[in-house]
Amino acid sequence: MRHAGYCLFDTPLGQCGIAWRDNGPSDGGPSVVRPAVTLLQLPEVTTERTESRMARASGAPRPSAPPPPIAEIIERLRKHLEGEAQDLRDIVVDLTGADDFARQVYEAAREIPAGQTRTYGEIARALGQPREAQAVGQALGKNPIALIIPCHRVVAAGGKPGGFSAHGGRATKARILAVEGAPTAPIQLELRPTRKR
Template identity: 65%
Template sequence: MKPPHYCVFDTPLGPCGLAWRDGGPEGAPPAVVSFQLPDATVQATEARIARESGARPSSAPPAIAAIIERIRRHLGGEAEDFRDIEVGLDHVGPFARQVYAAARAIPAGRTATYGEIAEAVARPGAARAVGQALGKNPIPLIIPCHRVLAAGGKPGGFSAPGGLATKSRMLAVEGVSWGLPPALKSVQDLRRAAARLKAQDPQLAECLSRTVLFKPNTGHSPYTALFSAVVHQQLTPKAAATILNRVKALYPTAAIPEPGELLSTPDEALREAGLSKAKTAALKDLATKTLDGTVPDTRTIVALSDEEVVRRLTSIRGVGKWTVEMLLIFNLGRMDVFPVDDYALRKGIAKVYGMPEVPTPKQLSALGDAWRPYRTVASLYLWNVVNAEIF
């Protein structure tokens, strides 16, 4: 087999290198075998791409020149989808190939965790192995290992020149920063996100032009929010408020009982206040899981990913995914939550899109892919459409 070729070229991020193998017979496209992010100097970048790919310098043929131009545009802030580019992974094992395929499925502007990639390749618990495979990725950017983070939004590692600083710059170009998950903190945040969403889906334009008032209720701890949510399940607001007040009356020195107090309260006393047997058991499980750390405190939960919050809180008896999604939206203000099981939300999209029938959760999930990373915003405005009909 002939050795591959390489060339070095300027980009908004700095000088990059690309190595490729010629296409096969009958017009097969060339395959990219290596990509080099900027090193300290042009010479260092060229030396590294030559060493790591075993390639020889060459001018770029038209197909490669087109790829280079797409890379320049992407690193300049115009998002490109590189999944159509042929890659050569002849010396890569089957597990790493699966990991790279899962990474290529992550679009610009989004991230996944090592654990989520492990789940995607049917190897739950193999987050460390995923990280090791990505650390050996020969074609960063085109195989976008920079979009894979550690749990809780932490940056994880990055073996390319510049390390985490380069990873941060690549994510920033795509509108992503690691650290705390994106959240809506004010009406202004909501309006800015709605303007971006309007550009992504013009069919939502009229809906997004309406006034929606929203500010997350950040004053409640996860324990407090879930305590109230459990009491309210399957009850009218008035009935739930009556029972909640009776429960509060058992603890005159606190708005709601501390977890330890709740656990020491006899079930009979809670039942007499109006709680069902199932809700009594659910609240006591909530208290137990708060004390053992499964339910995070206010400081911890803001740094957890949406997926981790759902995983932890749905382990509580009687707490389902929809309840946690409401907490993510209305208590944490998370930007990209999409409660597809919510009937009012599905009814709202049927009205806005002129659908003859209310879509299924699966259909709504597919529609919502176009609204990432602003699916919470879409949900709030679609709920507003339904509320306007009712009121």
């Protein structure tokens, strides 16, 4: 996939990254181009790692200034992470490289409103594949456009958080869900005893 550019932006979670490509004319006429979001990276351990990941994934040598439609999306994402819920379903995304099942999972996740959650099993049943809860989780683990495709709103059975592939894992997932006002089960960290040498 060819990305037109990427940039980093500050949020209450830390510095995120967004990449986009031109998507052709929009409903505003042939002279109005509406870019499609191709990647949304949540913060890594350091800003340098976030930028490095964005540069690798986008193929662009350096960040660039976002075009006005992307700047508007960035502002909406900031507001969302500050607790002012935004409906992000109108944002155009490019899922080139995702298989049909993953696309269906991502579309189902986009329909979950802020402040609510669904289980992996509920998504699988909604797709008519009730035995594919694990495949739903695997597809969400590869989600290239976090927040806009709200994989954090999909949890394990019994309200347990389930996995989350972004830095910070389940704690980051719980933090985003808390900002959105979604009920969450407490996160239990598994502590393993250290081995004596």
